[in-house]
Amino acid sequence: HWVPTLSGIIKAGDEKVFSSSLLNVQHGALGKLSLQDVYEAFAHELRNRPVSERGTYTSEITRFLASTKKLQRPPSVSVSPQRRPDLPKRASRKSVDVIRNSIDLGELGIGRSRSVKKFSSPNLIPLSNGPPFEVGDTGSIHSFWDQDLQHALIFQGHTAVPVTGHELAALSVILGSPVDISLDAQNEKCESWANTYKGALGVSIAATATSDGSYRISLASNKRNISQLLAKGSSYCTLHAKHLASGSLPFASDRKILNSILITPETLAHLKVGEHLYLRPTGADTKGAQFLARLPNARAPNFHIxxxxxxxxxxxxxxxxxxxLVFTGGFTPFASIPLIKTTQFVACGGLVPGRLLQRLDALVEKVHRQAPHLQLFGPLLDDTNTHLRFRANERLAKLATGTVTDEPLADKVARMSRYTTLLERLMALVPDMRPDDVVAAVREGLKSEMERSYEDAVAAHLISGTVLSTPSSKRNSSMSRKDTRRRSRLSNNSSGTASPDGPTSLTSGRSSSTFPVHNLGRKVEDVLKGSLPIDVQTIALVARLVLVAWTLSVEGVAWDAGEVGFRVVD
Incomplete structure (x- = not known):
């Protein structure tokens, strides 16, 4: 029978048919993942698409859906309205007060006038999951991903399909998992590889050699720690997983192409000195862009610089x-090193992160305590796991001071999942606004935040001559802009080369145990002192700080000589 190719499934992810949550195996489902498991999860997502879209599927896809088993998955909390708990008929005044204390304040509508129009209050307001469209475009259309079909094969009693090298490479960056495809691969070696490299979502990819000299690709679901299990908010976008790992930043799309910006070391050098920049088309001029162009893509990449x-x-x-990136599922497990550094420079505003991750974790816990019965932030926030949160806080403290520089990727991705859920919950708590209006307001607020942050970053760089570190000697504050630019260019001639510490140097922060008085962690402390709900502009500030947190958590991809980081399968 006909089944979608892996390219077809990847292209469907580009079209936002599903996010990385498709590949997030439920806790307890361990062992080998068969191709049939993937097909059943994909079919589950297809069945949940709008009726108008399902009507455009080919007859082969319709038969594919009919042949796959329906999964019984719990409904998402992202769009479900909050419900009041049922009270017993003869509840005492005291018991009513106890129950009310556990109800979400936004649900109760405290402080609102009866004359104000009430809006339904979802538990979470999901962030958009794709790049914006060009002005005048009517939106996404069917991109014929369902034309990518092939006959299913049977291998050792299981459904199997041929997998190309480009499909395997795309799957690797989407899952955040390296692949062992060495010529001397043996079963024992691959099992060891799978246990060591669990990937971003606990799924490892291994290749075992067969007697005819070919390879059998297998997926395995590995046991994850409580701290590595995801929250209930939106997942990262599989399209962004491919683009950001390649150093490509999507910014708009139309019916046929996806426009993106190539972020290079030169991009960061120009930004640091505040030069005027203009956007112009370019070809696949970087190794990352060439890699991306070879991957399965629903819309052809159209590069700019x-x-x-x-x-x-x-x-x-x-x-x-x-x-x-905050609103398009951009918190991916991998990104190119220049893209990470550029994002960090712009979003930090010239300040060191300090204990930013610890303070954001504290904000997550504060918001969780406001409505613990919703269980939005994953099992790590359960009362029974207080000791695990204490250990996680200790680890983040060591990461902030540079005492520890390494952390499992699954922990980083799960942390960003909690921060994404944090933003979605904060937006859901905003009173008297429709969900779409809240998202639009926060998005506009973040634009202003990014512009102010960039101005501050350039000013700090012109004064200190470097970013996110204390200058070794005082510089003349009256230094001319021209001379500053000259010195900056001289100091950035080798900016494309990572430091000897590689990508971990982006996350290690300062080597000492103290930080400047003004740091990003302090900004979160100011938010922690306030009460919930918080206003839209403060949510925009938190969104910018979450973006910084991503630069401290994402794994760097090395493309150029001298860079230390993840090497893609190509």
Whole structure:
């Protein structure tokens, strides 16, 4: 019978048919993942698409859906309205007060006038999960991913399909998992590999050699720690997983192409000195862009690059594209090293992160305590796991001071899942606004945040000559802009090469146990002192700080000589 190819499934992810949650194996489901498991999860997502979209599927896809087993998955909490708990008929006044204390304050509508129109209050307001469309475009159309079909094969009694090298490479960056495809691969070696490299979602990829010299690709679901299990908010976008790992930042799309910006070391060098930049088309001029162009893509990548300009200035478009990562499922497990550094420079605003991750964790716990019965942030926030949160806090403290520089990728991805859920919950608590209006307001607020942050980052760089570190000697504050630019260019001639510590140097922070008085962790402390709900502009600030947290958590992909990081399968 006909089944979708792996390319077809990947392209469907580009079209937002599903997110990385498709590949997030439920806790307890351990062992080998068969292709049939993947097909059943994919079919489950297809059945949940709008009726108008399902009507465009080919007859082969319709038969594919009929041949797969329906999964019984719990409904998402992202769009479910909050419900009041049922009270006993003869509840005492005291028992009613106890129950009321556990009800979400946003649900009760405290402080609202009866004359104010009430809106349904979802538990979470889901963030958008894809790049924006060009002005005048009517939106996404069917991109014929369901034309990517092939006959299913039977291998050792199980459904199997041929997998190309490009499909395998795409699957690797989407899962955040390396692949062992060495010529001397043996079963024992691959089992050891699978146990060591669990990937971002606990799924490892192994290749075992067969007697005819070919390879059998297998997926395995590995046991994850409580701290590695995801929250209930939106997952990262599989399209962004491919693009960001390749150093490509999507910013708009139309019916046939997806426009993106190539982030290079030169991009960061221009930004640091505050040069006027304009956007111009370019080819697949980097190794990452060439890799991306070979992967399965629903829409063809159309690359652009920012270059210095004497007249026009389109820098704000780059700043907004970076900020839009918050709203487009951009917290992926991998990203190129120049893209990480550029995002960090813009979003940090010239301040060191300090204990940012610890303080954001504290904010997650504060919001969780406001409505613990919803269990939005995953099992780590359960009362029975207080000791695990204490250990996690100790580890984050060591990461902040540089005492520890390594952390499992699954822990990082789960942490970003909790931070995404944090933003979605904070937006859901905003009173007297429709969900779409809240998202639009926070998105506009984040644009202003990114612009101010960039101005502060450039000012700090011009004064200190470096970013996120204390200058070794005082610089003349009256230094001319021209001389500052010259020195900056001299110091950034080798900016494309990572430090000897590689990507971990981006996450290690300062080597000492103290931080400057003004740091990003302190900004979260100010939010922690307030009460819930918080206003839209403060949510925009938290969104910018969560973006910084992603740069401290994402794994760097090494493309150029001298860079230390993850190497893609190519």
């Amino acid at each position: 920012f270059a210095p300009s004497e007249s026009t200035n389109s820098t704000s478009r780059l700043l907004h594209a970076i900020g839009d």
